[in-house]
Amino acid sequence: MADEQTARERIAFLRGLRAVREFRPNPVPQKVIDDVLEVARWTGSAVNRQPWEFVVIRDRDTLRALAAADGFVGHMADAPLGIILVMAGDHAAQESFDEGRLSERIMLAAAAHGVGAGIGWFKPAGAETVKSILGIPRHRTVRTAIALGYADEGARGARPKRGQARKPLAELVHAERYASADLPVA
Ligand SMILES: Cc1cc2nc3c(=O)[nH]c(=O)nc-3n(C[C@H](O)[C@H](O)[C@H](O)COP(=O)(O)O)c2cc1C
Numbered sequence: 710m711a712d713e714q715t716a717r718e719r720i721a722f723l724r725g726l727r728a729v730r731e732f733r734p735n736p737v738p739q740k741v742i743d744d745v746l747e748v749a750r751w752t753g754s755a756v757n758r759q760p761w762e763f764v765v766i767r768d769r770d771t772l773r774a775l776a777a778a779d780g781f782v783g784h785m786a787d788a789p790l791g792i793i794l795v796m797a798g799d800h801a802a803q804e805s806f807d808e809g810r811l812s813e814r815i816m817l818a819a820a821a822h823g824v825g826a827g828i829g830w831f832k833p834a835g836a837e838t839v840k841s842i843l844g845i846p847r848h849r850t851v852r853t854a855i856a857l858g859y860a861d862e863g864a865r866g867a868r869p870k871r872g873q874a875r876k877p878l879a880e881l882v883h884a885e886r887y888a889s890a891d892l893p894v895a
Contacts, residue, residue, distance in 0.1 A: 726816055729825025730784035731865045732858030736767070737790045741822040745792075745857070748818035754807040760797035761811055764843050766790070774842050775854060779835030784827050788856035793839060796850040808853055815855050825860035828853060 711719065746763060754760060766772055767790055775793070776786035785791050794811060796804045816826040831839055836851040845851055888894070 722820070723817070726813075726820055728827045729858075729860045729865065730827040730856070731861040732784075732788045732825065732856070733861045734787075734789060735859050737819075737824055737857055737859075741819065741824055742790070744822065745815055745818040745824075749811055749815050752807070752811045752814050754810070755800065755803035758797070758800070758803075758807075760799065760804050760807060762795040762849075764793040764795060764845070766793065766843075771842065775839055778831055778838040778842075780829065780831035780854075782829030782831060782835070782854045782856070785829060785854055785856040788827075788858045790857040792855045792857065793843065793845075793851060794853040794855070795845055796852070798848050798850040801850070804850060805852075812853055812855060815857075819857050823859070824857055826855050826857045828855055830854075 742765065746765075749761075749763065750759075752759075752761075766775070772788060772791050773786045775791060776783050792815060794808055796808055798804070812828050816828070819826045830852055831854065837847075839845070839851050839854075840847060840849070
C-alpha cells in the first residue's frame with residue numbers, strides 16, 4: 710500500500726491533468742517520447758486487441774498541414790510534437806472507448822515528464838485529409854490528434870478559462886441508487 714504522502718502526490722498528479730494548447734518551441738526529448746509510447750503500448754483494450762498505431766510527427770510543415778485539416782486541432786500548428794492515433798477501424802464502439810483510454814495515458818505519461826498535451830479531434834473530412842497527408846490506409850479510423858510540448862504558461866494564462874470549472878461531486882454521485890426508490894423512473 711502506498712504511504713499517505715505518496716498517495717496524495719499521485720492523486721494530485723492525476724487530478725491536475727489539464728489540456729495544454731499553447732506550447733514553447735523547445736523540442737520534446739526522445740527519452741520522453743519513448744516513455745509516452747511505452748505507456749501507450751500498455752494501455753488496456755477490448756479483448757486485448759490493441760487496435761492502435763501511432764504516427765509521431767516533429768516536422769513543422771506537416772504539423773501545420775495537420776492543424777489546418779477540418780476539425781479542432783489548430784493548436785497543433787505551434788506544438789513541437791504531434792501524435793496521430795490510427796485505430797484499426799474494425800470495431801467502432803470498442804475502439805472509440807480504447808482510444809479514450811489511450812489518449813489519457815499518453816497525456817499522463819507526458820505529464821510525468823512535465824510535458825503538456827492537448828487532444829484534438831478531426832471532423833470526418835479532416836480525417837480524410839490527414840490520411841492522405843500521412844499515407845494512412847482509408848479503412849483505418851483517424852479521429853484523434855494529441856499535440857505535445859512544454860506549456861507556454863504566459864499564453865495559457867491569457868486564454869479564456871472555458872474548461873476551468875468542474876461540476877461538484879454532489880451533482881454527480883448517487884449513493885446506492887440513482888433516484889430514491891419511491892420516485893417513478895422518468
Ligand atoms: C473526446 C475528446 C475530444 C476532444 N476534442 C478536442 C478538440 O477537438 N480540440 C481541443 O482543443 N480540445 C479537445 N479536447 C480537450 C477538451 O476540450 C478538454 O479536455 C476540456 O476542455 C477540459 O479542459 P481542461 O483539461 O484544460 O480543463 C477533447 C477532449 C476529449 C476527451
